[in-house]
Amino acid sequence: MNAPLLQARDLVKRFPVRHGLTRRLAGQVRAVDGVSVRVDAGETLGLVGESGCGKSTVARLLTRLIEPTSGTVSVSGRELTTLDGRLMRPVRRDLQMIFQDPYSSLNPRHTVRQILTAPYRYQGLTPDEPVEELLERVGLRPEHAARYPHEFSGGQAQRIGIARALALRPRLVVCDEPVSALDVSVQAQILNLLKDLQQEYGLAYVFIAHDLGAVRQISTRVAVMYLGTVVETADRDTLYGRAAHPYTHALLSAVPLPDPDAERARERIVLRGDLPSPLAPPSGCPFRTRCPRAADRCAAERPLLRTIASGHEVACHYPEGRT
Amino acid sequence: MTLLTVRDLTVDFAGGVRAVDGLDLDLAAGAVLGVVGESGSGKSVTSLAVMGLLPDARVTGEVRFDGRRLTGLDGRSLRRLRGDRIAMIFQDPLSCLNPYYPVGFQIAEAYRAHRRAGRREGHRVAVRMLDRVGIPEPERRARAYPHEFSGGMRQRVMIAMALCLEPDLLIADEPTTALDVTVQAQILELLRELREMSGTAVMLITHDMGVVAGLADEVVVMYGGRAVERGPVREVFYRPRDTYTKGLLACVPRVDGPLPDRLPTLSAREVTA
Ligand SMILES: Nc1ncnc2c1ncn2[C@@H]1O[C@H](COP(=O)(O)OP(=O)(O)O)[C@@H](O)[C@H]1O
Ligand SMILES: Nc1ncnc2c1ncn2[C@@H]1O[C@H](COP(=O)(O)OP(=O)(O)O)[C@@H](O)[C@H]1O
Ligand code: SF4
Ligand SMILES: [Mg+2]
Ligand SMILES: [Mg+2]
Numbered sequence: 049m050n051a052p053l054l055q056a057r058d059l060v061k062r063f064p065v066r067h068g069l070t071r072r073l074a075g076q077v078r079a080v081d082g083v084s085v086r087v088d089a090g091e092t093l094g095l096v097g098e099s100g101c102g103k104s105t106v107a108r109l110l111t112r113l114i115e116p117t118s119g120t121v122s123v124s125g126r127e128l129t130t131l132d133g134r135l136m137r138p139v140r141r142d143l144q145m146i147f148q149d150p151y152s153s154l155n156p157r158h159t160v161r162q163i164l165t166a167p168y169r170y171q172g173l174t175p176d177e178p179v180e181e182l183l184e185r186v187g188l189r190p191e192h193a194a195r196y197p198h199e200f201s202g203g204q205a206q207r208i209g210i211a212r213a214l215a216l217r218p219r220l221v222v223c224d225e226p227v228s229a230l231d232v233s234v235q236a237q238i239l240n241l242l243k244d245l246q247q248e249y250g251l252a253y254v255f256i257a258h259d260l261g262a263v264r265q266i267s268t269r270v271a272v273m274y275l276g277t278v279v280e281t282a283d284r285d286t287l288y289g290r291a292a293h294p295y296t297h298a299l300l301s302a303v304p305l306p307d308p309d310a311e312r313a314r315e316r317i318v319l320r321g322d323l324p325s326p327l328a329p330p331s332g333c334p335f336r337t338r339c340p341r342a343a344d345r346c347a348a349e350r351p352l353l354r355t356i357a358s359g360h361e362v363a364c365h366y367p368e369g370r371t
Numbered sequence: 372m373t374l375l376t377v378r379d380l381t382v383d384f385a386g387g388v389r390a391v392d393g394l395d396l397d398l399a400a401g402a403v404l405g406v407v408g409e410s411g412s413g414k415s416v417t418s419l420a421v422m423g424l425l426p427d428a429r430v431t432g433e434v435r436f437d438g439r440r441l442t443g444l445d446g447r448s449l450r451r452l453r454g455d456r457i458a459m460i461f462q463d464p465l466s467c468l469n470p471y472y473p474v475g476f477q478i479a480e481a482y483r484a485h486r487r488a489g490r491r492e493g494h495r496v497a498v499r500m501l502d503r504v505g506i507p508e509p510e511r512r513a514r515a516y517p518h519e520f521s522g523g524m525r526q527r528v529m530i531a532m533a534l535c536l537e538p539d540l541l542i543a544d545e546p547t548t549a550l551d552v553t554v555q556a557q558i559l560e561l562l563r564e565l566r567e568m569s570g571t572a573v574m575l576i577t578h579d580m581g582v583v584a585g586l587a588d589e590v591v592v593m594y595g596g597r598a599v600e601r602g603p604v605r606e607v608f609y610r611p612r613d614t615y616t617k618g619l620l621a622c623v624p625r626v627d628g629p630l631p632d633r634l635p636t637l638s639a640r641e642v643t644a
Contacts, residue, residue, distance in 0.1 A: 098551035231409040231578065236622035236634035243633065258551065261624035265634060288626060302556035303626050304581025308604045310627070311585040318560050319553045322521045338553075 051125030053252050054087040054220055059119035061105050077326045079105040081276035092253040094267030102276040103256045107224040111145050144213035148225035150205035154197040161193040167215045186211045203234035222254045227262055239265050260303050264288055272296050275334040282360040292367035295335045341366050374400040374572050380432035382416050390416040392596035403573040405587030413596040414576045418542045423449040455485040458533035462545040464525040468517040475513025478532045485536055500531035523554035544576045580623055592616045
């Protein structure tokens, strides 16, 4: 069997937290606390969770914008942490990223043409596709090449970000909240575009969002994160139809449905309290302070991800539907 | 009984920007009116115009509150109405809270600004309100400062302050937009409970069709400063007549129901009104 396109094992990232004038070390944020994910060629792994759960940190670890505290990332079986700069360059080509805020990720003093040819210059390559064609692929017009980022609407600017990510024909694009800042009608267009491009180029995506609807629309598999860990992974239909982790249930039941009768009739799980601080996560299960099913064992013993059905992994001592 | 009537409201900013263009609204006492639309459609400007908070814009048309004409009312009378009978909460509670005073003190002062009450009574009201909006240990938390609260708890504080004078109308402009989905669910639950208990009418402004579906009695869909559709919530969601409303409903990616391969999209050209 071929090695997966991307495989991350036990990724950990801690950030030092400093306080006061002396910048004294006050502790460490466990931003990512043992995350393993795999992505196969051509598929979309959705990564969902509330703000601060570590999604962007995972994205930056996967694309090696930052180094992990521990853990490994391999692309097609080659471990990135062992590659030096020269060997890293072709791998970088394969891994690209799209960001939430299209404006701040595009150089405001560069024209669209300069932005879209920069990846080639960096790689020491000549473009294999004219900028005009690339623009048309993402739904923009050839004459847009001469314009500057601020001349575009949010949705159009995100299309430029997508074009830049695709310029080098990567195999995997990590999309960090690419539609979160957009109005729903524009969001729908960008989701459709990402799907079309996936077909056309045989791309794989890691699609990060806090919007569970958007994640369902585009993903083939989904991983749910909470406080720096993955608490459940399953194929899309299993996750949205037969979620086993109490947090996944709570998340799904919290999404307001655009359907008055359904929305008013449904049974809602309203979680108590707020997210614990990642500076001092709870003992045992990270979700236990808000979990409606929590029992003594949950405080004593951290549940590990285990397979409960083919392709369905859950980190919970008492998963739903299995008592 | 109609509490708020807006007729032919038009708001022009310098430079020729018409943010609201001939808008009519009706809100019955104790009811929830959902005002929904994408960004820039004029929702926030509408709410500010209703409150008389747009000194630099040209506002025409008529706003009536409880039979009284608000448009053209002098600043002092407007200020007396605001807070007392009309209250407002926003997406970002920090912009309305003073960082240097404990939240309990701020609620007490808001109360005392409109009621003949001493410090001690103000404090009692603040603690009672914090308790009512679900802040644990309200007596202790009343002495905490805004930065010591999480985003969700801060929005509860804002709601406590807005409701301490038992207003007839609460204008809530994207009250849950900045919150995570599980915290949003808590705040929506709170608004639902408060509404049943207090009888305060709510003008609920949001871009989220789901939020409107769960709370509103009547809905107005806005586009380009105009109402393109209005009606009872079930009418608007199950039998929308306007193309823009139909598109807006169809392009929301959902967590339930059938999964389309591609999402329907809508372009500005499809807007009818
Ligand atoms: N550079 C950094 N320094 C310190 N803390 C950080 C840094 N980056 C992220 N964090 C913290 O790590 C946690 C995870 O952040 P992030 O990955 O951005 O979450 P998400 O993208 O899911 O919102 C948060 O508590 C955040 O405050
Ligand atoms: N102070 C202002 N000066 C000029 N234009 C404004 C001002 N405030 C809002 N606008 C414009 O009015 C329109 C409606 O804005 P707004 O009511 O904030 O939209 P919404 O709340 O629906 O997102 C937008 O085009 C916006 O740019
Ligand atoms: S392990 Fe316990 S606390 Fe954690 S999710 Fe499962 S039931 Fe809840
Ligand atoms: Mg993030
Ligand atoms: Mg607004």
